[in-house]
Amino acid sequence: MCGIVGYIGEKNAQEIIIGGLSKLEYRGYDSAGIAVLTKDGLAYEKAKGRLAVLEERLEGKPLTGSVGIGHTRWATHGKPSDENAHPHTDAHAKFAVVHNGIIENFLAIKEELIAKGYTFVSETDTEVIAHLLADMYDGDIVSTAQRAVRRMRGAYALGIMTEHEPDKLVAVRLASPLIVGVGDGESFIGSDIPALLEHTRDVYILNEGEMAVLTREGVELYNAETGERIEKELFHVDWDLVQAEKGGYDSFMLKEINEQPQAVRDTMGARIDPETKRVVLPELKMSDAELATYDRIYIVACGTSMHAGLVGKEVIEKLVRVPVEVAIASEFRYRDPIYTPNTLVIVISQSGETADTLAALREAKKSGVKVLAITNVVGSSVAREADEVLFTWAGPEVAVASTKAYTSQVVVLNLFALYLAQVKGTQTPEQIAEIVDQMLQLPAKIGEILKRTDALRSYAESIKEVNSLFFIGRSLDYAVSLEGSLKLKEISYIHSEAYAAGELKHGTLALIEDNVPVIALATQPDIYEKMISNIVEVKARGARVLGFALEGDEELIKTVDEVIHIPATLPFLTPLLTVIPLQLLAYYASTARGNDVDKPRNLAKSVTVE
Ligand code: M6R
Numbered sequence: 001m002c003g004i005v006g007y008i009g010e011k012n013a014q015e016i017i018i019g020g021l022s023k024l025e026y027r028g029y030d031s032a033g034i035a036v037l038t039k040d041g042l043a044y045e046k047a048k049g050r051l052a053v054l055e056e057r058l059e060g061k062p063l064t065g066s067v068g069i070g071h072t073r074w075a076t077h078g079k080p081s082d083e084n085a086h087p088h089t090d091a092h093a094k095f096a097v098v099h100n101g102i103i104e105n106f107l108a109i110k111e112e113l114i115a116k117g118y119t120f121v122s123e124t125d126t127e128v129i130a131h132l133l134a135d136m137y138d139g140d141i142v143s144t145a146q147r148a149v150r151r152m153r154g155a156y157a158l159g160i161m162t163e164h165e166p167d168k169l170v171a172v173r174l175a176s177p178l179i180v181g182v183g184d185g186e187s188f189i190g191s192d193i194p195a196l197l198e199h200t201r202d203v204y205i206l207n208e209g210e211m212a213v214l215t216r217e218g219v220e221l222y223n224a225e226t227g228e229r230i231e232k233e234l235f236h237v238d239w240d241l242v243q244a245e246k247g248g249y250d251s252f253m254l255k256e257i258n259e260q261p262q263a264v265r266d267t268m269g270a271r272i273d274p275e276t277k278r279v280v281l282p283e284l285k286m287s288d289a290e291l292a293t294y295d296r297i298y299i300v301a302c303g304t305s306m307h308a309g310l311v312g313k314e315v316i317e318k319l320v321r322v323p324v325e326v327a328i329a330s331e332f333r334y335r336d337p338i339y340t341p342n343t344l345v346i347v348i349s350q351s352g353e354t355a356d357t358l359a360a361l362r363e364a365k366k367s368g369v370k371v372l373a374i375t376n377v378v379g380s381s382v383a384r385e386a387d388e389v390l391f392t393w394a395g396p397e398v399a400v401a402s403t404k405a406y407t408s409q410v411v412v413l414n415l416f417a418l419y420l421a422q423v424k425g426t427q428t429p430e431q432i433a434e435i436v437d438q439m440l441q442l443p444a445k446i447g448e449i450l451k452r453t454d455a456l457r458s459y460a461e462s463i464k465e466v467n468s469l470f471f472i473g474r475s476l477d478y479a480v481s482l483e484g485s486l487k488l489k490e491i492s493y494i495h496s497e498a499y500a501a502g503e504l505k506h507g508t509l510a511l512i513e514d515n516v517p518v519i520a521l522a523t524q525p526d527i528y529e530k531m532i533s534n535i536v537e538v539k540a541r542g543a544r545v546l547g548f549a550l551e552g553d554e555e556l557i558k559t560v561d562e563v564i565h566i567p568a569t570l571p572f573l574t575p576l577l578t579v580i581p582l583q584l585l586a587y588y589a590s591t592a593r594g595n596d597v598d599k600p601r602n603l604a605k606s607v608t609v610e
Contacts, residue, residue, distance in 0.1 A: 002086070002100035003027050003072040004178065005195050006159040008169050008214050009186025013037075013068035014058065020188070020195035021051055021070050026245045027192070028396030029072035030080035030379055034058075035087040035096035035161065036068035042093050042163040046085035067166060069159040069189070071098035075378035076393055077106070078123025088127040090134035091119065094163045097133070099126040100191055101156030101176035102393065104270035107282070109151060129158065137164070142213050142222070145170045149211070149224045153274075155265050157206075159189050169214040172224050173206035175265065180204045180212040180219050182234060187214035193237055194244040201237045251597040253399035253491070257583050258450055261443035263394035263404040264576070267411045268439060277433035279418040284388055286370070288423045294344040297324040300332045300360045301348035302607070304402040304486060305409060309348055310479035311575045312413030318572055319421040319435075329356035333363050345371045346416075350397060350405035351606040352380020361385055374412050376405050390416060399598045400605050401491050403583045406483060407446075410576055414439065438570045442577070445567040449580045453588075455564055456581055459546055460588030462517075463494065469517040470508070471498040472538070474531050477521035477548075480575045484519065484582030491600045492589035501534035514542035519582075521548045522556055523566065523574045535559050548578055 003024030007016045013036050021032060032054045033046025043063050047053045051072065071086035078084040087096040103109075106125035109132060114120070118131045132151065137144045141162050149158075155175030161168070171180055171189045181188035181196040181203045189212075190196045196203060204219060206212060211224035221230040239248055249255040273280055284291070297316060299309035306328055313324040327335070329347070333356060345364040349357045352375040361382060364371050373386030376394050383389050392408035418435060421427040427435075463469060469488075471481035481498035488496045499508055501520070512518070518538050522531045535545055536559060547560035550568045557563045566577045590597045 002074050002191065003029065003195065004069070004098050004100055004157060004159045004189060004191045005071075006069040006098075006161070006169050006171065006189030006214070007186065008067045008167070009183065009216055010066055011186065012064070013066050014063050016188075016199065017068050017070035018051065018055060019198065020190060021072050023194040023197070023241070024072055024190075024192060025051065026398065027072070027074070029074050031073045031075075031082070031085035032071065033073070033085045033087050034063060034068060034070040035089070036063035036065040037161065037163060037166045038063055038065045042089070042096055042161070044087050044089065044093070044096060046082055046087065048081050048085060067161060067169065069096060069098045069161055069169065071159075074396060076102060076391065077125045080379045083122045084124050086126055088122060088124065088130045090130045092134070095130050095133045095137070096161050097126060097129045098159040099129060099156055100178075101174070102154045102266055102269045103128065103152050103156060104154040105152065106270070133160065133162070137162075139164075141165045141168060141170055143227065145172060146211065146222070146224060146227050149174070154269065155262070157191065167215055171206065171212040171214065173208060173210055174224070175208055175262065178206045180206060180214060182219055185216050187216070187219050189214065192244070192247065193239065194241055197237065197241060197244055202234045203237060204232060205235055250591070251399065251587075253401050253403060253587055253597045256397055256399055256404045257580070257587065259395065260404050260407050260580065261447045261450075263392075263408045264411050264446060265443045266393040266395075267408040268415065269393060271415050272436055272440065277436045278422060278429070279415050279432070279436070281390065281415065281419050283390060286388060291420065292423045293342050295322055296340055296343045297322060297346060298332070298337060298343065299324060299326045299346045299348065300329050300357065300364075302329045302354050302356055304406045304483060305348040305350060305357070307479065307483040307486065308406050308409035308413065309346070310482065311410050311476060312346075312417070314476050314479065315414055315572050316417040316420065319417045320424055320426050322420070329354065329360040333360040339367055339369050343369055345369050346374065347371060347382060347386065348374045348409055349380075349382050350376045350392075350402055350409070352377040352382035353606050353608050355608050358382055358385070374409055376408065398605075400600055400603050401487055401586070401597070406579065407576055411439070414573070435570060438573055442569065442573065445569060445577055446580055448567055449577060453584055455562070456584045457588045459562065460585055461592050463589060464592040466494060466517055468495040468497075468511075469519065470512070471496060471519045471521070472501040472504065472534060473498070473521035474501050474527045474534075475524050476572060476575050477524050477531070477578070480578045480582065481519070481521055483579055484585070487583055487586035488589060490603060491586050491595060491597055492593055493595065493601070494589060501531055504534060504537060509537065509541065512538050512541040512543050516543050518543040518545045519548070520545050520560060521578060522553075523548060523550050523578055524571050526571070532556070532559055548581070550574070
C-alpha cells in the first residue's frame with residue numbers, strides 16, 4: 001500500500017522524509033520518490049525498487065530544502081517503474097503530488113487534459129492530479145486543491161506542494177488514511193503514525209473529506225468539499241513503533257480484517273460506473289467479442305484463494321450460466337484437463353508467486369488456453385505471465401492468514417461475473433444495476449459487522465479447549481464454511497472440518513455427540529428450510545450449535561443455541577459478509593490460546609515451493 005510522508009519546517013526535509021518512508025516499508029512497495037523545494041525550485045528524484053535505490057541516487061546530489069513530500073508506491077495503475085513512481089509533477093515541475101488510493105474518474109480527466117494539450121509521461125492515475133492543479137491554479141493552492149478535489153472521484157489521500165507557494169503543504173484525505181503531525185515550528189504529513197513517531201506524537205487523524213494546510217506555524221483543517229474551517233482535537237500517540245506499524249491493533253491480521261471495508265471499496269473502485277450502474281473492466285485487453293465466446297471456465301488456485309474461487313463459481317454460473325470448475329492448483333497441474341476451444345482459465349493468487357498456481361498457469365498456457373489472473377501484487381510472476389490480469393486492490397497482506405485478499409478476490413470475481421453477464425446479455429441492465437447498488441453498500445455493511453465482536457469473542461473463549469469442531473452450510477454457505485474452517489485451523493490449531501450440511505448423514509454425523517461445537521451457516525434463503533433440518537439432526541445428537549443468520553431472522557434461534565446476525569444483502573453477495581465474523585472467530589480463538597496470530601506454526605505467507 002502506498003506510503004506518504006511530507007515535511008515543512010526548518011530541518012533537512014530529505015532526511016526526515018526518507019526516514020519517515022523507511023518506517024512505512026512494512027506496508028509493502030515497489031518504488032519510491034521524493035520532491036523538495038530547493039533554492040533552485042522544485043526538484044525531485046524517484047526510482048523503481050527499494051528505498052535504498054532512491055537513497056543511492058540522492059547520494060552526491062541531495063535535494064536540499066526544508067519543505068518536501070515523499071512516497072513509497074505499491075503499483076495499481078501502471079507497472080512498477082521510475083516513470084510511474086511518485087511524486088508526479090506538471091509539465092513545468094511547479095506542482096508535485098503524492099497519492100495513495102485510486103482516482104476512479106482519472107481517464108475522463110486525462111482525456112480532457114490531453115484535449116487541452118497536456119502530455120502525460122506515466123501510466124498512473126496520479127499524474128492527472130498534477131496537471132489538473134496546474135490547469136486550475138488561481139494563485140491560491142488551497143482553493144485550487146479544493147476545486148480539484150471536487151473533480152476527482154475515488155478513495156484517495158494526497159500530499160501536494162507547489163513552488164508558487166513555498167511555505168505551504170496541502171494534505172487531503174478521501175477514504176485512504178492520512179494523518180498530520182504537529183511539531184515545534186514544523187508540521188508533517190504521514191500515511192500512518194510510524195512515519196512521524198520519531199518527530200512528534202501529536203497528530204490530527206484526518207477524517208474522510210478533510211483537508212489540512214500545513215505551514216511552519218501550524219496546521220489548519222478544512223472540509224475539502226465546502227472549504228469550511230474545521231476544529232478538531234489533537235491525538236496524542238502513546239504507542240511504541242511496533243504497535244504503530246499495526247495501526248494500534250494487536251496484530252497485522254486484526255488490522256487487515258479491519259481494513260476490509262477499504263479493500264472492498266478500492267477493489268470495486270473505478271470498475272463500477274456510478275452513473276450507468278454498469279461494470280467496466282478497462283484492464284482487460286481482450287475484446288468483449290472474444291470474452292463472449294468463452295463457454296467453459298476453470299478456476300485454479302490454492303487455499304483461501306481457491307475458496308474465493310468456489311464463491312466465484314456459484315456467482316458466474318448463476319449470472320452467466322457458463323459452467324465453472326474449481327480446481328486445486330496442485331492437483332490441476334498434474335491433471336490432463338479437458339480444454340475446449342472456448343475454455344478460459346482463471347488463476348487466483350494473492351501473492352502471485354504460489355508455485356502450484358504458477359505451474360498450473362504455465363501448463364494452461366502451454367496448451368494454448370487463455371489465462372486470466374486475479375492477484376494482489378502488481379509485477380508478481382502470475383501477473384507477468386498471465387494473458388490478462390484483474391488486480392485486487394487490497395493493499396499488502398502481511399499476516400499469513402489471508403483475510404482482506406479473500407474478500408477482494410470475491411469482489412473481483414463478482415465484477416467479472418457481472419461484466420461477462422453484460423457482454424453475453426444474460427442479465428438485464430436493471431438486474432445489473434440492482435446488484436451494483438447492493439455491492440456498493442457492502443463496505444458499510446462490513447463496517448457494521450466489525451463493530452459487533454463481543455459475542456464472537458466469548459464464543460471463541462468457549463471453544464478454546466475443544467479438540468474438534470464442525471462448520472456446516474449449503475451452497476454458498478458451504479463455500480464460506482470451508483474458508484471459516486481453514487482460518488480456524490491455521491491460526492488456532494483447533495481441528496475443524498467444513499461439511500456440506502446435506503452430506504453429514506452419509507458418515508460424519510457419527511462424530512456428533514454431546515457438546516460437540518457446530519457452526520451452522522443459514523444465510524441462503526433458497527435452501528434455508530433444508531438447512532434447518534440439518535441443524536435439527538446435529539442438535540438431536542447433542543451438538544452445541546452457533547448459527548449464522550440474516551438480520552431479521554427470528555426463526556433460527558428456536559433451533560440453535562446462539563445466533564450471530566449479519567446484514568442482509570443479495571444471497572450471492574452474502575459470503576462477503578458471512579466470512580468476516582468467521583475470520584474474527586478464528587482470530588479470537590487463536591489469541592485465547594495464546595498463539596502467534598500473524599505467524600502460525602509451519603506456514604509461510606507465500607508458498608513458492610511445490
Ligand atoms: O498467495 P496465494 O493466494 O496464491 O496463496 C494461496 C494460499 O497459500 C493461501 O491462500 C493460504 O491458504 C492462506 N494463507 C490461508 O489463510
